[in-house]
Amino acid sequence: MELRLDNPLWLWLLVPVIAYFGLLGYRNFKRYAKLYRFIYAVRFLTAALLVFALAEPAAYRPAQEEQIIFLMDRSASMEGLEGEMADAIETAISNKKDSQNIGVYTFAEDFQTLLPVSKEPRPLPREQAKGDGRHTNLARAIELAANSGNTDLATRVVVLTDGNETQASALESLNRLDRDRVQIDVLPLQQADKNDAAIIGFETPADAFLGEAQAFSVSIDSDKETTGQLVFSRNDQEFGRQKISLVEGENLFSYTYPALEEGMAKYEARLELESDAFLENNALISITEVEGNPEVLVVSGSEASPIPGVLDTENIRVTSITANQLPANLSSILQHDSVIFDNVSGTSVGSQQMAVIEQAVQQFGMGFMMVGGDQSFGLGGYFKSPIERILPVEMEVKGKHELPSLGLVIVMDRSGSMAGTKMELAKEAAARSVELLREDDTVGVIAFDDQPWQIVPTEKLADPKEAADKILSVSPGGGTEIYRSLEEAYSQLEDLELQRKHIILLTDGQSSTSNDYDSLIEDGKDKNVTLSTVSIGSDADKNLLESLATTGSGRYYDVTDATTIPAILSRETIMMSRTYIVDKPFQPVVYNSRWNDLFTAGVPQMNAYIATTAKSTASVALESEEEDPVLATWNYGLGKTIAYTSGSGGWSGDFQSWQNWPAFWNRTVSELLPSFAEIPFSVTAKQQGVYAIEDPSRKSAIINVTAVDEKGNEVPLKSEPVAPGEIEVTMDAEPGLVFFSVSNENGASYRTGLTVPYGAEYKISNPNLPLLTTLAERSGGQVLGSLDEAMRDIPYESGSQKPIQQFLLLLAMLLFFADITIRRFGLRMPIRKKEKIAEAEQTDQTIGQLIKAKKRS
Numbered sequence: 001m002e003l004r005l006d007n008p009l010w011l012w013l014l015v016p017v018i019a020y021f022g023l024l025g026y027r028n029f030k031r032y033a034k035l036y037r038f039i040y041a042v043r044f045l046t047a048a049l050l051v052f053a054l055a056e057p058a059a060y061r062p063a064q065e066e067q068i069i070f071l072m073d074r075s076a077s078m079e080g081l082e083g084e085m086a087d088a089i090e091t092a093i094s095n096k097k098d099s100q101n102i103g104v105y106t107f108a109e110d111f112q113t114l115l116p117v118s119k120e121p122r123p124l125p126r127e128q129a130k131g132d133g134r135h136t137n138l139a140r141a142i143e144l145a146a147n148s149g150n151t152d153l154a155t156r157v158v159v160l161t162d163g164n165e166t167q168a169s170a171l172e173s174l175n176r177l178d179r180d181r182v183q184i185d186v187l188p189l190q191q192a193d194k195n196d197a198a199i200i201g202f203e204t205p206a207d208a209f210l211g212e213a214q215a216f217s218v219s220i221d222s223d224k225e226t227t228g229q230l231v232f233s234r235n236d237q238e239f240g241r242q243k244i245s246l247v248e249g250e251n252l253f254s255y256t257y258p259a260l261e262e263g264m265a266k267y268e269a270r271l272e273l274e275s276d277a278f279l280e281n282n283a284l285i286s287i288t289e290v291e292g293n294p295e296v297l298v299v300s301g302s303e304a305s306p307i308p309g310v311l312d313t314e315n316i317r318v319t320s321i322t323a324n325q326l327p328a329n330l331s332s333i334l335q336h337d338s339v340i341f342d343n344v345s346g347t348s349v350g351s352q353q354m355a356v357i358e359q360a361v362q363q364f365g366m367g368f369m370m371v372g373g374d375q376s377f378g379l380g381g382y383f384k385s386p387i388e389r390i391l392p393v394e395m396e397v398k399g400k401h402e403l404p405s406l407g408l409v410i411v412m413d414r415s416g417s418m419a420g421t422k423m424e425l426a427k428e429a430a431a432r433s434v435e436l437l438r439e440d441d442t443v444g445v446i447a448f449d450d451q452p453w454q455i456v457p458t459e460k461l462a463d464p465k466e467a468a469d470k471i472l473s474v475s476p477g478g479g480t481e482i483y484r485s486l487e488e489a490y491s492q493l494e495d496l497e498l499q500r501k502h503i504i505l506l507t508d509g510q511s512s513t514s515n516d517y518d519s520l521i522e523d524g525k526d527k528n529v530t531l532s533t534v535s536i537g538s539d540a541d542k543n544l545l546e547s548l549a550t551t552g553s554g555r556y557y558d559v560t561d562a563t564t565i566p567a568i569l570s571r572e573t574i575m576m577s578r579t580y581i582v583d584k585p586f587q588p589v590v591y592n593s594r595w596n597d598l599f600t601a602g603v604p605q606m607n608a609y610i611a612t613t614a615k616s617t618a619s620v621a622l623e624s625e626e627e628d629p630v631l632a633t634w635n636y637g638l639g640k641t642i643a644y645t646s647g648s649g650g651w652s653g654d655f656q657s658w659q660n661w662p663a664f665w666n667r668t669v670s671e672l673l674p675s676f677a678e679i680p681f682s683v684t685a686k687q688q689g690v691y692a693i694e695d696p697s698r699k700s701a702i703i704n705v706t707a708v709d710e711k712g713n714e715v716p717l718k719s720e721p722v723a724p725g726e727i728e729v730t731m732d733a734e735p736g737l738v739f740f741s742v743s744n745e746n747g748a749s750y751r752t753g754l755t756v757p758y759g760a761e762y763k764i765s766n767p768n769l770p771l772l773t774t775l776a777e778r779s780g781g782q783v784l785g786s787l788d789e790a791m792r793d794i795p796y797e798s799g800s801q802k803p804i805q806q807f808l809l810l811l812a813m814l815l816f817f818a819d820i821t822i823r824r825f826g827l828r829m830p831i832r833k834k835e836k837i838a839e840a841e842q843t844d845q846t847i848g849q850l851i852k853a854k855k856r857s
Contacts, residue, residue, distance in 0.1 A: 003057055010054035017047045035822070042819050049812035053805050063798040066154040067101035067117055068790065069145045073161035073189070075108040075136040076278070081189060085160050086124045088187075092158075092787040093121055100791065103149055107141035109134060109167065117149030136161070139168035142775075146182045154796035158185045158787065159775075163768030166688065170771065174778055181796050184779040186772040187787060197222035197246055198281035202269040206752075208259040210292040216255045218269050222246040228273040232257070235266050235332055262292030262317060263335035264753065266737060280758045285737050287331075287753035293317050294673050297336040299326055301375045305342035307648050310662040316669060323348040329710040330739055331753065333360045338672035342648050343373025346381035346567035347557060356712035358386035362637030363706045363741035364751045367672025369642040372651060377610040377643075378580050381571030384432055392618035392634035393643045397580065397611045404499040406576055407442040408433070409458055409489040410569070412474070413507035413536075414447040419476040422536055425562050426506055429569035431468035433504075436573045437461050444492055445471055448485035449478025450512065458492040480509035486531075486548075487520055494527040501529045502576040504569060505548065508536035517544075521551045530554045532572050536562060583608045585653060586625045593621035594671055595631070598664055604654035606630070609645040633671065638741070638749055640672055681742045681750040689732055691754070693742055695725035700744035703727050708739045 005011070021044045070092075072085045093102055103117035104124060115122055138161065145157045163186070201219035208214050218230060225247055232240040232255075244253060259265070264287060271282040295317045298307050308318045319336070323344045327333055333356050346354075360366040368390060370376055378395035382388050388395050410430050418426065430445055434456070437443055444458025445467070455474055456467045486505060493501045503524075521531060531552025533545040536559045549556035557568050574580065585607055590599050614620050614629040622631035632643045646652050655661055681703075682694045693705055705727070707715040715738060717731035731738075735758045743749040769783075776783050784790060 003059060006056040006058065008055055010051060010056075013051045013054065014048065017044075017051060021047070039819060039822055042815050042822075046812045046815040046819065049808045049815070053808040053812065056803065056805055057808065058803045058805075061799055061802070063153065065099050065101060065119075065150075066156070066794045066796075066798055067103065067149045068096075068156045068158060068794075069103045069105065069117065069148060070790075071141055071145050071157060071159045071161070072104070072106045072114070073108070073136065073138075073159070074106045075166075076134060076280075077136070077162055077164055078189065079277075085189070088160070088787045090124055092790050095791050096121060097791070101149060101153065103145075105141070105145055105148070107137065109137050111137075111141050111144050135166045136164060137167040138163070138165040138170040139173035142170060142184065143173050143176060146177050151178075151181075153798040154181055154183075154794040156183045156185060156781070156790070156794050158187065158784075158790045159772075160187045160189055161772070162189055162766075163772040165768070165771070170775055171778075174775070177779070179779070182779060183794055183796065184775050184781040185784055185790055186776050186781070187784045187790075188767040188769060188772050190767050195224055195226075195275055196277035196281070197224075197226065197228070197271060197273055198278070199269055199271050199284045200250070202267075202284035202286050202755075204267050204286040204288045206287075207289050207291065210259055210262055210290060212259050213256045214259055214288060216257060216267070216269070218253045218255075220244075220246060220251045220253070220271060222248060222251060224248055226273060228271060231270045231272060233268045233270070234261070235335065236268075236329075259288070259290045261335075262290050263295050263337075264288075264331060265290055265335075266331040266753070280735075284757060285755045287737070287755075289752075294338075294669075295319065295336045296669055296672075297321065297333075297339045299323055299339065299341050299344050301341075301343040301345060301348075301373065303343070303649075305340075305371075305648055307340060307342055307371070307665060310665050311669060312662075312666050316666075326353050328352045328356060330356050330359060330708060330712055331710060331737055333357060334364055334366065334739070334751075334753075336366065337674060338367030338369070338669060340369045340371060340669075340672075341376070341387075342371040343375050344370075344380065345375035345571070346385060346387065347564050347571060349387075349564070349567070350561045351385075351563040351566070352711060354386040358390050359708045359712045359714070361390050361639035361641060363708055364739065365638035365674035365749060367640050367642075367674070369644065369668065369672055371648050372610045372645040373647045373649075374581065377612055377645065378574045379571060379610060381567035381569075381574070383436060383570045383574060385567065385570075390636045390639075390641050391643050392615050392632040392641060393612035393629055393645070394615060395574070396613060397628075405440065406437070407458070407493050407496050407498040407501040408437065408573060408576060409444040409446065409493055409503050411446045411448065411452075411485050411489050411503060411505045412455075413449075413480065413509060414453070414474055414476050415449045415478050415480045415507075415509055416476055417480070417509050417539065418536075422508055422562050422565075423474075423476045425565045426536075427472050427474055429506075429566040431471045432566055433569045433573040434461065434464050434467045434471065436570065437464070442496060442498060443467065444489070446485050446489055447474050448481065450481045451478075452485035452488045454488075479512055480507065481513055482507060482511035483513055483515040483517065483520075486517070490520060490524045490529060493529050494524060498528075500576050501527070502554070502572070503529065503531045503552070504534065504572050505531065505545070506534040506536065506565070506569075507545070508540050510539070510541040511544070517548055518551060521548065525553060530576075532556070534559060534565065534568055536565070580611050581608060582611050582624065582626065582628065588622040588624060588630050591619075591621055591623065593619065593631075593633075595621050595664065595667055598660040598667065604658045606646050606651070606655060607653035608647070608651040612643065612645055638743065639674070642668060642672060644668070679744075679748045679750060681752075683740050683742070683752050683754060685754065686728070688757075689730055691729045691731075691740075692722075693719075693727050693729055693740070695744065698725035700725045700746070700748070702745040704743050705729055706741045707731055707733070708741070709733060710737050 070089050089104060096102055101117050101119050104115040106112050106114050142157055146155060198221050200221045203217045205214050227245050230242045230244050267286045269284055293315055298305050298320045300322055308320050311318050361368050370391060383395045412426055412430055434443055439461055441461050443461050445456040447453045447455050455470050489503045531548060532554030533549040534557045535542050535545045546556040585605050587603050587605050590603055609630055611628050614632050618632045618634040620629045620632045624630055630645050684692050686692050705719055707717050709715055715731050715733045717729050719727045719729045722728050733756045735756050737753055738756050739753045741751050773783055
């Protein structure tokens with residue numbers, strides 16, 4: 001056993017301690033009594049112990065054991081080599097010594113245990129867990145392996161890999177390892193020919209004009225000679241196929257295609273082969289901005305919109321679609337400069353499309369307008385949706401209209417088939433509906449499987465948050481029995497004195513029993529109870545649910561996109577709880593706006609509109625006699641949005657025959673077009689996940705960047721300034737298309753799309769021998785040709801250290817209290833017998849002398 005000091009410099013404090021006590025002892029030690037000499041020694045020992053404790057001493061005990069840890073790379077680039085690696089490791093383990101502990105781990109982006117560190121030899125399990133193999137994090141794997149098992153033992157980490165790391169830096173991780181304990185050996189591995197070809201480059205012009213010939217350049221790497229087809233698509237629509245022959249190595253192809261459509265074009269090059277190892281590396285995307293006239297997308301509801309017929313199509317390109325054709329990806333939406341919803345119900349627009357539109361407006365300056373009708377605004381189910389957030393009006397009507405008393409019961413399926421997304425969306429929808437109600441409204445929620453469960457009692461809404469929390473706590477399970485739950489809902493509503501009483505039934509299944517629904521619903525109608533039904537998925541009894549809604553004087557919804565469920569329940573709740581349509585002729589009040597000059601000859605009469613409430617920062621251009629906004633605008637992020645609460649048809653009344661009706665719509669569209677100044681920031685990829693963004697003019701003091709993926713989700717990123725007018729952005733995004741919105745403090749903005757390529761795991765590459773060699777050399781290990789030498793002795797020493805600092809402090813504390821005790825109470829020394837006799841004789845002599853002296857006197 002050895003004594004080791006982690007901070008020996010503290011021992012220099014012994015010099016002043018020894019000097020102090022030495023000087024004190026030299027002057028006074030001889031004069032001290034034994035007791036004080038003892039106290040002197042205790043104090044010196046206490047001070048010495050404290051100094052030694054500061055040096056952090058530890059008792060070191062050497063050990064004869066050592067541990068060898070194998071690390072198997074199971075990332076995508078090593079696919080197919082798992083068996084070969086396992087066999088090599090088992091052969092090596094069979095030659096282990098008794099003093100060697102063995103552990104086997106696998107890694108890719110994650111780290112998994114195959115065999116925990118143990119002294120007993122065991123066979124490797126052949127069924128290995130499949131983790132995420134899209135990345136190789138060699139650095140984390142080495143650190144975790146080095147700190148596995150007994151960290152007091154000398155350790156050798158044997159890594160079987162191609163060394164092509166895609167996350168972190170293994171060389172940097174060496175600085176965090178115990179260099180006197182851990183040694184790293186590497187066994188470089190290389191795939192045999194995998195019959196793989198990969199598109200490694202695809203370039204199109206950044207900008208083009210309508211009709212211009214665009215040069216496409218495609219670079220393909222192949223490890224064999226083969227033939228295939230190169231397929232090109234624009235905005236997910238195929239437009240060209242080319243037969244190609246590939247040679248081993250890099251192949252370059254060039255083509256020319258005309259720019260036939262305006263707007264942002266997402267081009268994709270895709271490689272099709274008969275046999276290919278990885279499909280992940282067979283496609284790349286490029287973005288081209290095709291300049292031309294402004295592009296407006298008009299989305300119609302149940303009836304075709306008349307708006308395209310009054311727009312100036314010579315200067316504005318207009319595309320008309322139905323709500324079901326609305327794209328759900330950002331690149332397709334950004335083809336257009338503005339989007340107009342004409343009486344479009346939120347029940348036909350999924351949450352994905354709403355989120356994409358919000359990002360397009362906020363981050364990329366696209367304009368958006370909602371036109372009124374019986375399927376729009378609050379009646380369309382847009383309450384608390386992304387669409388409501390971007391509009392200048394709130395769907396809620398605040399205090400200006402008489403509202404009917406309402407009783408609402410939501411009957412919600414919680415059977416096992418609802419588990420997952422459907423259940424979560426149904427709960428969110430029910431909770432949102434509760435939030436729409438007032439305190440005086442009556443609400444109840446019944447969840448059912450093979451029996452009804454009362455989640456929220458049917459009574460006046462006292463605490464909306466508590467009710468919402470109860471709804472969100474519902475869990476799925478059980479069968480499906482509809483009738484008893486529906487019967488319970490009717491019985492709870494029938495006798496209530498309310499102006500409107502409504503039931504919403506939501507299910508994805510078929511009832512296990514059949515009963516007389518017609519009598520139940522007819523009796524309810526006699527007591528003013530109505531019923532709407534929502535059918536989710538293909539397994540629901542659509543015929544029954546549609547019949548129930550028809551008989552119950554309600555509405556039937558056949559849901560294929562579960563994300564529309566919240567909009568459906570919001571719409572149903574609002575239709576019952578509010579009178580949103582103001583259906584009486586009126587002349588709008590005109591305020592100062594960009595439309596003013598159109599009304600110099602007078603203001604036509606309107607017939608109807610949807611009641612809303614203007615947001616505090618909105619600009620109201622037209623207002624009803626009841627002070628409800630009819631035409632309102634505001635800026636949302638980089639974009640502008642407009643709410644027109646009247647309609648494009650009969651609701652607009654005399655506006656349709658008004659001479660300025662076409663000018664009104666063209667002026668409105670011009671207001672929607674992006675109004676910010678655009679400067680060409682440059683965005684270039686420096687390496688995977690790292691981008692440099694630069695203002696060529698160097699005039700931008702602050703550069704703000706937002707990244708959004710195709711689904712409209714904001715991508716987390718970190719930005720760091722590197723020079724005036726230049727920043728570096730780091731982000732971790734899935735392969736595909738990512739859109740950058742770049743702006744500065746002066747309001748200038750720029751948008752572009754960049755491709756996040758497939759990971760380096762899917763590239764055709766050789767082992768990274770320089771990295772692996774450096775790892776081995778810096779840690780004192782070897783680059784192995786096989787695992788035969790992996791079981792050799794480790795040159796480092798094993799052993800454990802037990803700190804004794806606390807023991808020294810405890811001993812010093814005991815001596816300190818001993819010092820205090822002795823000084824306070826002293827030590828009673830026993831008096832020897834001879835000393836007592838001498839003392840008595842001396843006393844007798846003294847008394848005798850006193851008596852003699854008295855007689856003489």
